[in-house]
Amino acid sequence: MNPQLRLLEALLFASAEPLDARSLAARLGQGADVDALLGELAAHYAERGINLVCTGGRWSFRTAPDLAEKLRVDAEVQRKLSRATVETLAIIAYHQPVTRAEIESIRGVATSKGTLDILMEAGWIRPGKRRETPGRPLTWITTDGFLDHFGLESLRDLPNLEDLKASGLLDSRPVLAAVGGGEGLPAREEEG
Numbered sequence: 001m002n003p004q005l006r007l008l009e010a011l012l013f014a015s016a017e018p019l020d021a022r023s024l025a026a027r028l029g030q031g032a033d034v035d036a037l038l039g040e041l042a043a044h045y046a047e048r049g050i051n052l053v054c055t056g057g058r059w060s061f062r063t064a065p066d067l068a069e070k071l072r073v074d075a076e077v078q079r080k081l082s083r084a085t086v087e088t089l090a091i092i093a094y095h096q097p098v099t100r101a102e103i104e105s106i107r108g109v110a111t112s113k114g115t116l117d118i119l120m121e122a123g124w125i126r127p128g129k130r131r132e133t134p135g136r137p138l139t140w141i142t143t144d145g146f147l148d149h150f151g152l153e154s155l156r157d158l159p160n161l162e163d164l165k166a167s168g169l170l171d172s173r174p175v176l177a178a179v180g181g182g183e184g185l186p187a188r189e190e191e192g
Contacts, residue, residue, distance in 0.1 A: 018058035
């Protein structure tokens with residue numbers, strides 16, 4: 001076996017965190033074709049119990065997806081996320097970079113500082129760049145930890161509207177847009 005491939009495998013196995021290609025190249029030495037080595041190693045592990053995967057541009061070994069259910073251990077969750085926290089995370093994931101004011105506008109209610117703190121403590125969001133607008137508000141973006149926790153390679157893997165409807169998470173019935181009541185349609189009442 002290629003000594004560089006063996007070293008690459010050992011580096012990835014021993015690392016507590018996923019590693020990017022630049023870090024791996026620095027450890028493998030000059031002349032190492034890191035992309036080719038990663039491809040070879042990923043192919044080697046493709047049909048095994050663990051796979052080499054890239055999440056957010058960083059490489060790590062993960063349990064093969066088809067074995068996840070067999071390895072699952074049910075444990076009591078210490079703390080469930082509140083609905084407000086889940087909504088805030090979804091807004092950040094789908095609208096990033098997004099300011100606190102934009103989050104509040106989308107949700108229609110104020111966002112407590114504690115909500116963002118919980119998501120930062122989980123390692124799922126982080127502050128982004130400041131907007132070049134008056135007041136220079138801070139934006140929020142998701143992290144590689146978010147991608148890793150939810151098993152996403154990139155943000156493009158977030159489910160779209162059709163995926164959410166197909167999974168039953170959203171109502172697939174068409175929405176009627178009758179505000180004042182139309183012919184044959186009841187008038188909509190304001191929620192109080």
